[in-house]
Amino acid sequence: MTSTSTTPRSATGSVALRGVTKVYGQGEQAVLALDGLSLDIAPGEFVCMVGASGCGKSTLLNLVAGLDRASGGAIELGEGVNPGLMFQEPALFPWLTVEGNIEVPLKLRGLPRDQRKERVAELLRTVHLSEFGRKRPHQLSGGMRQRVALARTLALETPVLLMDEPFGALDAMTRDILHDELERIWTERKLTVLFVTHNVREAARLADRIVLLSSRPGRIIYSTEVAVPRPRRIDSPEVSAIAAEVTDRLRKEVGRHGQ
Numbered sequence: 001m002t003s004t005s006t007t008p009r010s011a012t013g014s015v016a017l018r019g020v021t022k023v024y025g026q027g028e029q030a031v032l033a034l035d036g037l038s039l040d041i042a043p044g045e046f047v048c049m050v051g052a053s054g055c056g057k058s059t060l061l062n063l064v065a066g067l068d069r070a071s072g073g074a075i076e077l078g079e080g081v082n083p084g085l086m087f088q089e090p091a092l093f094p095w096l097t098v099e100g101n102i103e104v105p106l107k108l109r110g111l112p113r114d115q116r117k118e119r120v121a122e123l124l125r126t127v128h129l130s131e132f133g134r135k136r137p138h139q140l141s142g143g144m145r146q147r148v149a150l151a152r153t154l155a156l157e158t159p160v161l162l163m164d165e166p167f168g169a170l171d172a173m174t175r176d177i178l179h180d181e182l183e184r185i186w187t188e189r190k191l192t193v194l195f196v197t198h199n200v201r202e203a204a205r206l207a208d209r210i211v212l213l214s215s216r217p218g219r220i221i222y223s224t225e226v227a228v229p230r231p232r233r234i235d236s237p238e239v240s241a242i243a244a245e246v247t248d249r250l251r252k253e254v255g256r257h258g259q
């Protein structure tokens with residue numbers, strides 16, 4: 001088995017996966033989670049990844065984020081790029097204010113105090129939370145907490161955003177609003193986004209391209225460009241038609257594995 005490299009050779013903002021394999025455990029206990037997965041994401045592209053439960057979506061994001069090492073293949077990011085990662089749970093520090101939470105990555109990056117204050121104020125404006133900087137996470141709604149998590153990720157100044165079901169725990173209305181916000185921020189900042197979701201409609205609402213992973217071991221079995229003009233509505237006939245097509249493929253894949 002070859003060892004993996006995260007090679008800084010690609011253009012800033014691009015993500016290239018070359019035959020990425022992940023095996024958990026050893027011997028009879030070994031679980032092949034990803035099997036030679038290849039995917040090229042262009043700078044500024046929004047890719048949504050869908051697949052049955054346990055197909056390896058989170059595993060893949062963890063590998064791209066550098067939180068775990070692949071068992072084989074290569075992951076190529078632009079020089080010096082450390083992707084930002086967002087989860088379903090906002091994972092905020094409960095003892096810090098909203099401002100304090102957003103400031104953490106700026107402190108870690110060694111920004112002086114006055115610059116940090118300016119950046120925090122700008123990020124609060126970006127996620128429309130300027131009035132809430134002094135609040136603590138428990139004083140906010142679920143949607144607001146995810147906005148804080150997004151601002152904290154943006155504070156990393158990274159061109160690549162990895163999102164693991166970030167809106168999965170929110171009600172439909174809040175999710176809808178956050179789709180608009182994320183789309184605006186993605187456009188303004190020219191980000192590259194790899195977004196994992198179980199929600200096929202959400203994928204069709206947001207993505208330039210949807211990729212479908214097979215049931216374990218994860219491999220890309222289907223990919224479709226979403227040529228619906230933006231801004232989109234999640235309940236529009238065009239978005240619904242794409243969602244229906246992807247759901248159909250997903251059903252066949254899940255059915256094939258008797259899940």
Ligand SMILES: Nc1ncnc2c1ncn2[C@@H]1O[C@H](COP(=O)(O)OP(=O)(O)OP(=O)(O)O)[C@@H](O)[C@H]1O
Pocket residue numbers: 024025031032033051052053054055056057058059060216
């Ligand atoms: N640390 C681990 N040790 C052993 N097996 C693991 C480990 N982490 C994940 N797996 C297995 O690898 C496979 C892929 O898991 P992963 O969490 O990446 O899937 P997923 O597609 O994100 O699932 P879900 O959609 O349910 O969140 C699963 O079969 C899981 O049980």
